Amino acid sequence: MTSFLGTDTIIEVTYLVATALFILSLKWMSSPTTARHGVWAGELGMLLAVAGTLLNRGIVDYKWVAIALVLGTIIGVPLGKVQMTAVPQRTALSHAFGALCVTLVGTAEFYLRAPDVPKFMMSVLSMEVILGSLTFTGSLMAAGKLQEILPQRPITFKGQNLVNLGMMVVAVGVAVILVIHPDRMYLFPAILAIPLLFGVMMIIPIGGADMPTVISLLNSYAGLSAAAMGFVLNSKLLIVAGALDGASGLILSVNMSKAMNRSFSNVLFGAFGQEAAAAKGGKEERPVRSATPEEAAGILAVASKVVIVPGYGMAVAQAQHKVRELYDILTKKGIDVKFGIHPVAGRMPGHMNVLLAEADIPYDKLLDMDEINGDFPQTDVALIIGANDVTNPAARTDSASPIFGMPILDVDKARTVMVIKRSMGAGFAGIENPLYYLDKTLMLFGDAKSFVGSIVRELSGGGSHG
Amino acid sequence: MKMDLITSLYVFMLAAFIGLEVIRRVSPLLHTPLMSLTNALDAIAVVGAIILAGEHKSTLSTVLGTIAIVAATSNVVGGFFITDRMLKMFKASAKPKP
Numbered sequence: 334m335t336s337f338l339g340t341d342t343i344i345e346v347t348y349l350v351a352t353a354l355f356i357l358s359l360k361w362m363s364s365p366t367t368a369r370h371g372v373w374a375g376e377l378g379m380l381l382a383v384a385g386t387l388l389n390r391g392i393v394d395y396k397w398v399a400i401a402l403v404l405g406t407i408i409g410v411p412l413g414k415v416q417m418t419a420v421p422q423r424t425a426l427s428h429a430f431g432a433l434c435v436t437l438v439g440t441a442e443f444y445l446r447a448p449d450v451p452k453f454m455m456s457v458l459s460m461e462v463i464l465g466s467l468t469f470t471g472s473l474m475a476a477g478k479l480q481e482i483l484p485q486r487p488i489t490f491k492g493q494n495l496v497n498l499g500m501m502v503v504a505v506g507v508a509v510i511l512v513i514h515p516d517r518m519y520l521f522p523a524i525l526a527i528p529l530l531f532g533v534m535m536i537i538p539i540g541g542a543d544m545p546t547v548i549s550l551l552n553s554y555a556g557l558s559a560a561a562m563g564f565v566l567n568s569k570l571l572i573v574a575g576a577l578d579g580a581s582g583l584i585l586s587v588n589m590s591k592a593m594n595r596s597f598s599n600v601l602f603g604a605f606g607q608e609a610a611a612a613k614g615g616k617e618e619r620p621v622r623s624a625t626p627e628e629a630a631g632i633l634a635v636a637s638k639v640v641i642v643p644g645y646g647m648a649v650a651q652a653q654h655k656v657r658e659l660y661d662i663l664t665k666k667g668i669d670v671k672f673g674i675h676p677v678a679g680r681m682p683g684h685m686n687v688l689l690a691e692a693d694i695p696y697d698k699l700l701d702m703d704e705i706n707g708d709f710p711q712t713d714v715a716l717i718i719g720a721n722d723v724t725n726p727a728a729r730t731d732s733a734s735p736i737f738g739m740p741i742l743d744v745d746k747a748r749t750v751m752v753i754k755r756s757m758g759a760g761f762a763g764i765e766n767p768l769y770y771l772d773k774t775l776m777l778f779g780d781a782k783s784f785v786g787s788i789v790r791e792l793s794g795g796g797s798h799g
Numbered sequence: 800m801k802m803d804l805i806t807s808l809y810v811f812m813l814a815a816f817i818g819l820e821v822i823r824r825v826s827p828l829l830h831t832p833l834m835s836l837t838n839a840l841d842a843i844a845v846v847g848a849i850i851l852a853g854e855h856k857s858t859l860s861t862v863l864g865t866i867a868i869v870a871a872t873s874n875v876v877g878g879f880f881i882t883d884r885m886l887k888m889f890k891a892s893a894k895p896k897p
Contacts, residue, residue: 355840356817362833363824365889372883375840379875386846392853397865401852405872412873413880420831423881427838427874434844434867434874441851441860441867453804552834559841564807566847572807573814578841580818585830676827683830687885695892701827 340388347385348570354378355574359581365696382570417691418648421680422479425548428555429472435558436465440525442565448516455515457564459508463528464558470532472551478536479544479680487540500531541645542722544680546589553582585682592676592702594728594739621757624775626784629751630791632775636713636749638669640705642742643685644678646719646754650781653692656718658789660694666792671698673705673715673742675723706743715747718781721754725766736764750774753781832885839878845871 354374361371392398415423439461443450450458477483504527511520539547560575562568590596624632633639641660647653663670672689679685686699700708709715717724720742727734728741744750745768752769754776768774777784825833848871852864 351843355843356821358836358840359818359821359825359833362829362836363821363826365826365829365886365891368829368832368886368889369883371836372879372886375836376879379839379843379879382843382846383849386849389850389853391850394853394855394861397852397861398849398868401848401865401868402872405869406876408869409873409876409878410880412877413884415881417885420835420881420885423877424831424834424838427835427878430870430874431838431841431844434842434848434871437863437867437870438844438847438851441857441863445856445860548834552837556837556841559844560811562844562847564804564811566850567803567807568847569807569810571843571847572811574840574843576811576814577818577822578837580815581822581833581837584819584822585834588827588830674827681831682834683827683832686828687831687888690885690888690890693888693890696828696889697891699828 340390344385344388347381348568351378351382351385352570352573354381355577359577417687418651419480420687421544421548421684422476424681425472425476425479425551428548428551429469429476431555432465432468432472432558435555435562436462436469436525438562439465439565440521443521444518447518447521450515452512454565455512456508457561459511459524461558461561461565463504463508463524464554464561465528466525467528467532467535468551468554468558470529471535471547472532472555474533474536475539475544475547475551478539478541485541488537493534493538497531497534500527500534504528504531541680542677543593545677545682545684546586546593546595548681549582549585549589551582553579553586556580556582588676589682592740594736619770621769621776622772622774623778624751626777626787627791629775629777630788632749632751633663633668633714633716633788634666634792636663636668638671638708638712639663639714639716640671640673640708640712640744640747642673642675642715642717642720642724642744643689644675644718644720644723645680645685646721647781648679648685648688648719650719652718652781652785653688655782655785655789656689657692657694659785659792660698662789662792671700671705671708673702673708673744674699675702675720675742678720678723702740702742709743709746712747714749714751715744717744717750717752718785719753721766722764724768725764727764727767731767734764744768745771745773748773751777753777753779753784755780828889829886832882835878835882835885839875839882842871842874842878845875 355378358371358375361367439458443458478485504524507520507523556575556578560572563571563575660670674685724742724744726745728736728739750773848864848867851860855861
């Protein structure tokens with residue numbers, strides 16, 4: 334008996350220590366200097382918890398466990414090696430895997446316990462399975478769109494929100510019936526199937542620019558479903574991990590919806606996507622000033638303070654390494670170069686920072702919107718690469734604009750604005766950007782990578798003469 | 800059972816508050832690695848799957864548990880791996896040594 338007690342105590346202690354390590358792990362993420370300790374703490378916690386679990390005397394057969402652990406590792410390693418540009422779809426895919434695990438365990442638990450499931454147990458089990466399955470298909474759809482396997486164009490139809498809402502009402506209704514009558518086992522597949530379909534329907538109307546919000550929201554759902562699983566299994570460790578993940582996803586979703594100027598409830602009910610394709614309006618031909626790489630290089634060379642504003646277009650053009658060269662050469666000339674990063678730049682929260690860090694740009698030069706906006710009035714040149722709507726001053730001034738109220742980077746307050754852009758075509762949301770018609774704005778037409786490359790060549794040529 | 804439930808609700812509530820406070824302090828700089836890290840931590844669900852597959856109570860539970868272990872383990876391994884890869888890339892400006 335005592336040895337049994339001993340084992341149980343050891344297992345519980347490993348879980349307790351793992352819980353503490355998980356919290357420390359996230360605490361250390363607060364600063365880039367300690368963040369890697371966070372990963373190590375997380376790894377140690379995970380190792381302890383898994384090792385502790387393997388001691389569980391309920392386990393009679395290790396064969397399948399071992400095979401599954403090996404198989405999971407074989408799949409996990411390549412998923413850890415993807416390119417930095419592919420991190421958003423990898424993240425979406427991992428939300429899908431997490432949700433799959435939770436859903437499968439929930440399903441198995443139901444059929445092991447049914448028809449005798451206590452009311453509370455059945456409530457959390459339903460929550461686990463509903464959240465898990467909608468997160469599973471939703472995340473797969475998001476990953477497919479990001480990987481461009483599925484059409485990225487948002488698909489909308491009349492009454493879409495009503496249909497989606499109706500599905501969720503039915504799913505919750507069925508769950509309530511199951512809570513009251515857990516013996517009606519034939520109903521259980523419905524709370525799997527309806528949310529699975531809902532997950533697909535939820536992502537259909539989503540376009541690329543909404544992805545950061547959607548991924549954060551799915552992250553939150555994945556966390557909450559895991560916490561629900563913790564209630565079902567009475568595992569405090571899992572409840573804590575799920576609550577932490579859910580909280581993290583929630584904070585990121587709120588951040589993203591603020592940055593997109595959408596109300597959080599709007600996001601929560603999946604009612605995002607474009608609301609009635611932004612007013613296109615008659616395309617009037619207005620004069621713009623354009624400049625060559627030589628001219629751009631000339632202006633940059635005499636600047637003392639430059640802010641570069643990168644957007645997803647920079648990542649698409651794979652221009653980040655050329656941008657680093659530009660950063661190096663300007664910094665060497667004694668010019669103060671910083672990067673201004675909008676929260677929704679890229680395809681997931683913080684994506685732009687990772688891409689720039691990969692290109693070896695020091696992280697203390699990467700400033701978020703609130704930190705950099707005060708700097709623009711003292712900035713000589715704001716150089717915009719592959720960003721559009723997040724720099725659109727109409728968001729501040731034009732109450733008729735679809736993006737009115739969205740917080741933007743105040744690039745128009747800089748002395749000179751340069752915009753690298755392929756053509757005058759409107760941005761993602763199809764909204765005209767009055768920034769391009771300002772007297773202080775120079776349009777640099779061309780591919781981001783080659784244009785920045787030309788500027789770098791000009792600047793280094795000038796440097797060697799002097 | 801009733802006590803377990805109440806304790807669990809307390810644990811959930813406290814963890815949610817800790818999560819909100821701790822994560823609010825994470826710099827936006829690190830939001831991408833934050834998401835991959837929390838995702839890896841979330842895959843602690845693997846412990847539930849291990850017990851399910853190992854207990855061998857029914858064929859269904861063993862099969863579902865085994866698939867669940869594969870899914871969660873790939874998140875653990877891939878999640879920690881890519882988070883560390885990303886964090887390694889974040890370097891501060893070279894400062895003159897004092």
